[in-house]
Amino acid sequence: MHLSGRFLPWVAAIAAITLVAGLFWGFFLTPDDYRQGSTVKIIYLHVPTALMAINGWFMMLVASLIWLIRRHHVSALVAKAAAPVGMTMTLIALATGAIWGEPMWGTWWAWDPRLTSFLILFLFYLGYQALWHAIDDPDTAADLTSVLCIVGSVFALLSRYAVLFWNQGLHQGASLSLDSQQHVDNVFWVPLVICMCGFGLAFLALVLVRTRTEIRSRRLQALLLRERMA
C-alpha cells in the first residue's frame, strides 16, 4: 500500500502532463488531412482509448489468472479496479469512433466490425462489474469474476473474428502498425504516440487509485468484522 502511495502522485502527474501535451499538439499544431479534413484530429482520442480498452481487459485477464493461481488478494482487487476504467476507455473509443465515422459513412452508427467489437467488449465489461456487485462475499466474488474474465476473453476474441466475418467493414486500415511501414506520415505520428503514453499512464494512475480504494474498503470490512465478532 505505502509503495503505491509513493508512486501514485508521480504517475498521476506525468500522466496529466503527457496527456495534455499530446492532445494539445494533436489538436492545435497538426494540419488537416487532405481527404478527411479536420476530423483526423479525433485520431488522438480514438486510437489510444481503443488500445487502452483492449489492454485494460488483458490486464484484468492477467490479474484474474494471478488471483486463481497464486491467491494474491491484491491482484483480484486490481482486476476489479481496472474494470470501470477500461469500460470508460471503451465508451470513449466508441463515441469518438462513431463521431469520426459520421461524415464519411453518413450515419452515426454503420455497424462497422471494429466498432461493433468494441460494443461487445463494452457488454463484457458491464457483465463483469455486474457480477462483482451481485456477490457480497469478497472471496467467492473474486473467484467467480476471475473465471468469467477468462472465459469472457476467449469469447471476446471469438466475437472479434465473428464480427469481421459478418461484415467486411469500412474501418480505415491500421493507422499505426508497428511492424509495417508507417501509414501515417510522421507529422501526425509523434503526437499520437504521446497521446498513447498519456492515456496509458492515465489508465495506470486511475487503476492505482481505485485499487487503493478497494484495499482500504477490504480493510474497513475486516475491521468492522472484528468489531462485530469481539
Added chain:
Amino acid sequence: MELSVTDLACQRGGALVLQNLNFVIPSGRALILRGRNGAGKTTLLRTLAGLQPPSCGHIKVPPDSIIYSSHSDGVKDMLTVAENLMFWGNVFQKPYANAARQMNLDGLLSRPAHSLSAGQKRRLGLARLCISDRPIWLLDEPTISLDAASVALFEIMLRLHLQNGGMAIIATHVDCGVDDMILDLGPFRPVKQLLPDGFDEAFL
C-alpha cells in the same frame, strides 16, 4: 481406516467460526457434535465433507469414503419414492431395496415424493446413506421431524453401520442412542480473528 483432524480452523461468510480443532475417530465409533446454534456444527461438517476448504490445518481421510447428509434431504418432489431411491442407487451403483426396507419405506415406494410428510422425506433422505456403502457418515441433525418409531429405526441403522466398521459424525441436540465420543464445540471459538489467508484478514 480412520478420520484424523489436526489443527483445523473453518470459516463461514469470511469470519472464523472454529479454531485449532484436533480429534481422531477410529473405525466403528461415532462422534456427537454438541454446541449452541451458530457454534459451527454445520460449517465443520461441510468442511469435513470437502464442500468448503478449511482456513488452516488439514483433514486426513481416505478418498471417496465420506457421505454427507445436510438439513435438506435432496428429495425430488416430482419423482416417486422408488425413483428417488433408484436415482441414488444408480449414482452409487448399489441396489436400493435393502435401504428401503431398513427405513421401512416399502409401503411408500409408489407414492410421489411431494405427497410425503416431512418425517417420511427425512427417512427417504436417510435411506440414501444405506444405499452408498461409504464408511464415513456426516449427518447434520438427522433426527429432525422424525417420530419416535423412525428415530428408533435410525438408531438401529446407525448401530448396524458402526458394527460393520463404519464411522459417523453427527451434529444433533437429541440423544440418538450411541453416545461414544461427545465433542462440545464451545471451547473452539476463535480467540484471535486474524488469520493470514482469510480474504479480509489478509488486509489487517
Added chain:
Amino acid sequence: MPDLGKYADAVLAAYGISLCLLAAVIALSWIQSTRMRRRLEEVEGRSSE
C-alpha cells in the same frame, strides 16, 4: 484556434464527450477514494482507543 472547417462540430463534440467521460471516471475514483479513506480513519480511530 485552428480552422476546423465544416467538421468543426464533429471534432469538438468528440473531444467534448471524451474529456467529459474521462473527467467523470477521474472524479468518481477520487470521490470514492477520499470517502473510503475518511471512513477507514474513522473506524481505525474507534478501534485503536
Added chain:
Amino acid sequence: MIAVLTRDLKLAIRSGGGFGLGLAFFLLIAVLTPLAVGAQSDLHARMAPGILWLGALLSCLLSLDRIFALDYEDGSLELLATSPVPMEGLVAMKSLAHWIVTGLPLTLLAPVLGIILALPAEGYFWLVVSLALGTPALSLIGAFGAALTVGLKRGGLLLSLLVLPLYVPTLIFGAEAVRAGTSGQPATTALMFLAAISAGSAALLPFASAYALRINLR
C-alpha cells in the same frame, strides 16, 4: 452420470413447464416479429434466418436458470457434490439434458416457423443444420452462466447479462450460415466455425462451470 441425465429428463418431462415454455416463446417471437416489421413478405424472407436464430437463442436463455437452481434449493446439488459423480460430469449431463429439452425441439420446430416467415426453400436445410450445430454451444455456455449465478439473489437477470455477450459468436455464425445457405453462397465456413465453438465449449466449459459450482457451494 447417466443417472443424472435420465433423472433430469424425467423431471423435465414430468414438470412439463420448462419444456413447453421455451417452444411457446420461440413461436411467440416468430409470430410477433412480422407483426412488428410489417406485412411485406420479401422483408420477412431476408430477416427470417436472423429472427429464427434469435428466437432459438432467447428461448434457450429462458430456461437456463432452472438448470442448477432447482437442485440448489432442495439441497441435492450439495449431495451430488459429495457423491462419486464428478462435478464436470454433472455439468456436462445437465447441459445435455437442457439441450435435449430445449435445443433439440427448437431445431425441429424451426422449419415450421420458417414457413410463417417465408424462408426461401433452400434455407430450411441450412437452418436445421446450423441450429443442430449451434444449440449445444448455447446450452453449454448457458450452463456456465447458470453455474456462475446459482446462489445469487437476482440471479436470473444477471444470468442473461453475462450469457448474451458470450452468445454473440454463435448467433453471428449461425445466422450467417443460414443466410449464406439461402443465397446460394457456400455456408461451410460459417458451419465450420459453429461446430468449432460447440466442440470447444463441450471440451472446456464444463471444467469452468464445475469450478464455479464448487465456489458457489462453499
